[in-house]
Amino acid sequence: MSATLSSSNKLPPVVLLLTLGTFLMSTTEFMIAGLLPEMAADFHVSLSTTALLITAFAVGMIVGAPVMAAATLRLPRRAALVIALAVFAAGHVIAALSSTFEVVLIARVLTALVTGMFWSVAAVVATTATGPAAASKALGLLMSGTGLATVVGVPLGSLAGQVVGWRGSFWGLAVLSALSAGVTARFVSKDHRAQAPSIRSEVAALRNGRLWLALAAAVLVTGGWIAVFSFIAPLLTDHAGISAAFVPLVLVGFGIGALVGTNVGGHFADRIPVRTFLTSAILCTVVLVLLVALSGNPVAAVVLIVLLGVVGMSVPPVATGLAVRYASKAPTLAAALSVSAFNLGIALGSWAGGTALDSSLGAVGPAVIGAGGAALGIVPLVVLALVTRRALRNGATPIPTREGGQKDADHAAVPAAR
Numbered sequence: 001m002s003a004t005l006s007s008s009n010k011l012p013p014v015v016l017l018l019t020l021g022t023f024l025m026s027t028t029e030f031m032i033a034g035l036l037p038e039m040a041a042d043f044h045v046s047l048s049t050t051a052l053l054i055t056a057f058a059v060g061m062i063v064g065a066p067v068m069a070a071a072t073l074r075l076p077r078r079a080a081l082v083i084a085l086a087v088f089a090a091g092h093v094i095a096a097l098s099s100t101f102e103v104v105l106i107a108r109v110l111t112a113l114v115t116g117m118f119w120s121v122a123a124v125v126a127t128t129a130t131g132p133a134a135a136s137k138a139l140g141l142l143m144s145g146t147g148l149a150t151v152v153g154v155p156l157g158s159l160a161g162q163v164v165g166w167r168g169s170f171w172g173l174a175v176l177s178a179l180s181a182g183v184t185a186r187f188v189s190k191d192h193r194a195q196a197p198s199i200r201s202e203v204a205a206l207r208n209g210r211l212w213l214a215l216a217a218a219v220l221v222t223g224g225w226i227a228v229f230s231f232i233a234p235l236l237t238d239h240a241g242i243s244a245a246f247v248p249l250v251l252v253g254f255g256i257g258a259l260v261g262t263n264v265g266g267h268f269a270d271r272i273p274v275r276t277f278l279t280s281a282i283l284c285t286v287v288l289v290l291l292v293a294l295s296g297n298p299v300a301a302v303v304l305i306v307l308l309g310v311v312g313m314s315v316p317p318v319a320t321g322l323a324v325r326y327a328s329k330a331p332t333l334a335a336a337l338s339v340s341a342f343n344l345g346i347a348l349g350s351w352a353g354g355t356a357l358d359s360s361l362g363a364v365g366p367a368v369i370g371a372g373g374a375a376l377g378i379v380p381l382v383v384l385a386l387v388t389r390r391a392l393r394n395g396a397t398p399i400p401t402r403e404g405g406q407k408d409a410d411h412a413a414v415p416a417a418r
Contacts, residue, residue: 020183027154058347069121069333078184092171096174124324127139141263150251204329206337223346225370231363235363250305277381281381291305316342320335
């Protein structure tokens, strides 16, 4: 399997293979929302208690991504991916066999820890396979697994839960993950690193201030659109007057938008990353402001939700790509921190959106809070753009493009991903 991008600019097959893993892991993250009633009834607990399964997964991702990345730093990357998928499968088997809610909760934390591990290592493997010229494009495809999970995985998982019970959905994910582990072991190439990296050197590489500006923006912009996405049902039904039966179709539209956003964002981020990130943040803010003003109209609400999928999910590939570039000597930890940033945004956005929903603002409250969060995310990006331009004026050398020319100013002084 080729380790670099071919002359035809096609991404290596390994990127598509890793996308299968992100699809499975995104499916389990979001599928729980559709299985809450069945699980609550099975374990004889309240819906709010069962919802801890969602919270536990998010917390596990926030903490687990950097911790597991550091703990497995000296492992060959192929081994780390296979272990993550195998443990992910085992976690679902444990949950499916469990007769107590507490064991399922522990299994969710376990699967979240290795999900963070998989995301961080997969990002490095994908960008290494393509090289810096198409790193963000590869990340866009990798993260399109999330959009695909929204369109296909979550509805199928919820349907399976209704037909064969929630345990059947967990068994299905366990089998698919185990198969994915076997395929990964067979087709992902071995590492060719001269020596294993040290934790000290990788931590030292995280001192780049631009890395933290990019991560701060990722938290704020992600939190902005997640505030709306988390409470999309009351916005559509209570405010826009759309029947609850059509909400899943709107979610499919959001997922299609997310597929477009991850790939378009990844495409432009290879050439103009900071500008692409700033544009995404601005457009996300505009869409959220328009939702506040126009979501009472059902047609406008649906169109804006689809657009929110496009602009919101264009952020992960460019933010992760920038993180890996800014911390070029610590790509695994940088990718892990980006995973934590997105999940911190999810946790903060869902909490803030819920608070706003219960306020006098009602169903549009999450959109108000979301627009404010996304707008705040523009601030670190403006600072990042100014710092980068200053570095260019000081004589930094831009990175060559795949066409052999030079990248524009916003790519200056950004080291290529390893």
